[in-house]
Amino acid sequence: MSKVYDIGILPGDGIGEEVVNEAQKVLDAIQSVYGFQTKREPLPYGAEHFLKTGETMPDAAFDRIRQMHAVLFGAIGDPRIEVGKLEFAIIAGMRHKLDLYVNLRPVKLYHESLCPLKGKTPKDIDILFLRENTEDAYSGVFGFAKKGTEHEIALQEMIFTRRCTERIIRHAFELAKKRGPKPGKDKPQVTLIDKANAVRAQDLWTRTFAEVAKEYPGIATDHAYIDAACMWMVKNPEWFDVAVTTNLFGDIITDLGAMLIGGMGIAASGNIHPGKVSMFEGIHGSAPKYKGTDKASPLATILAMGLMLDHLGEKEASVELEATVAELIQSGKIRSLKAGDHKCSELGSMVRDAVLARGRSKR
Numbered sequence: 001m002s003k004v005y006d007i008g009i010l011p012g013d014g015i016g017e018e019v020v021n022e023a024q025k026v027l028d029a030i031q032s033v034y035g036f037q038t039k040r041e042p043l044p045y046g047a048e049h050f051l052k053t054g055e056t057m058p059d060a061a062f063d064r065i066r067q068m069h070a071v072l073f074g075a076i077g078d079p080r081i082e083v084g085k086l087e088f089a090i091i092a093g094m095r096h097k098l099d100l101y102v103n104l105r106p107v108k109l110y111h112e113s114l115c116p117l118k119g120k121t122p123k124d125i126d127i128l129f130l131r132e133n134t135e136d137a138y139s140g141v142f143g144f145a146k147k148g149t150e151h152e153i154a155l156q157e158m159i160f161t162r163r164c165t166e167r168i169i170r171h172a173f174e175l176a177k178k179r180g181p182k183p184g185k186d187k188p189q190v191t192l193i194d195k196a197n198a199v200r201a202q203d204l205w206t207r208t209f210a211e212v213a214k215e216y217p218g219i220a221t222d223h224a225y226i227d228a229a230c231m232w233m234v235k236n237p238e239w240f241d242v243a244v245t246t247n248l249f250g251d252i253i254t255d256l257g258a259m260l261i262g263g264m265g266i267a268a269s270g271n272i273h274p275g276k277v278s279m280f281e282g283i284h285g286s287a288p289k290y291k292g293t294d295k296a297s298p299l300a301t302i303l304a305m306g307l308m309l310d311h312l313g314e315k316e317a318s319v320e321l322e323a324t325v326a327e328l329i330q331s332g333k334i335r336s337l338k339a340g341d342h343k344c345s346e347l348g349s350m351v352r353d354a355v356l357a358r359g360r361s362k363r
């Protein structure tokens with residue numbers, strides 16, 4: 001009997017619905033080729049649901065999601081609603097309440113035409129970012145005093161615990177070990193990115209990284225402060241292999257990374273708790289101006305769905321899906337990822353058809 005996975009489908013706001021629809025089209029194809037099934041359950045949360053019911057994401061939804069294998073997520077954010085409200089309740093809500101401590105964000109260039117850096121090619125840009133996903137400035141510890149006065153004070157704490165710092169660093173080393181050395185290197189490498197020279201609390205990261213590294217003699221280590229890391233990403237992205245960093249810095253540097261590989265239309269991410277239900281999304285936002293226009297690229301969500309397949313244990317399907325997207329880009333069939341250059345639905349159909357064609361040629 002074929003395997004059946006329980007998947008929550010949470011399109012959210014803006015372009016969320018259209019990109020998730022395209023990813024589901026591709027999922028239909030890939031499961032028919034690889035012989036597994038998915039039971040998909042819609043999760044209606046987002047701006048419309050909030051405006052109708054006053055509910056962001058109820059505890060019952062988290063309880064339901066805990067019974068699932070994964071959630072495929074579109075985007076959250078709507079100009080009609082107070083900034084941060086839904087983002088915090090739904091995106092950070094899932095990351096925190098489901099303890100999705102690994103934010104995996106691959107930065108991989110599929111064709112040099114997608115990279116704005118002069119002279120950089122796919123062999124130069126293949127980085128796995130591991131962003132800590134539960135702490136730091138996202139812990140929700142903040143407040144205002146003397147609000148509205150000229151003496152107003154605003155505070156937001158960057159919180160780091162030994163346990164959460166260690167588990168993401170360890171995950172980075174484990175992934176590096178699994179991934180093996182990059183072409184031309186004799187060891188895989190993990191780079192720690194922090195700002196421990198100024199944010200002294202991040203000395204916890206420095207010490208934890210050094211201790212964990214000792215357990216992995218087969219893995220080279222490197223370190224860069226976040227400001228310098230941004231510089232090296234633009235100047236010498238080939239220096240990075242696996243990179244591990246804090247929540248806030250990881251948020252920022254992966255947007256920079258996205259721009260090196262073709263933009264928000266292709267940058268995927270997994271919010272993962274190894275062995276437990278996890279959530280997969282493009283790193284882009286809801287882009288309200290493109291909602292319903294069929295212009296947004298669904299490739300980020302499609303590739304995020306590929307990361308989901310890997311998480312589910314459908315390794316071969318995951319590798320094949322990524323190869324399919326890469327081939328469509330390398331062959332020039334996908335010419336551009338700029339909003340509107342291809343229709344959203346057209347890109348989804350192209351990937352679906354290519355998955356089916358490659359599947360047939362294998363049999």
Ligand code: IPM
Binds near residue numbers: 091
């Ligand atoms: C991301 C987003 C979120 C973040 C926002 C929407 C809260 O930018 O997933 O990168 O800051 O983590």
Ligand code: MN
Binds near residue numbers: 251252255283
């Ligand atoms: Mn972000």
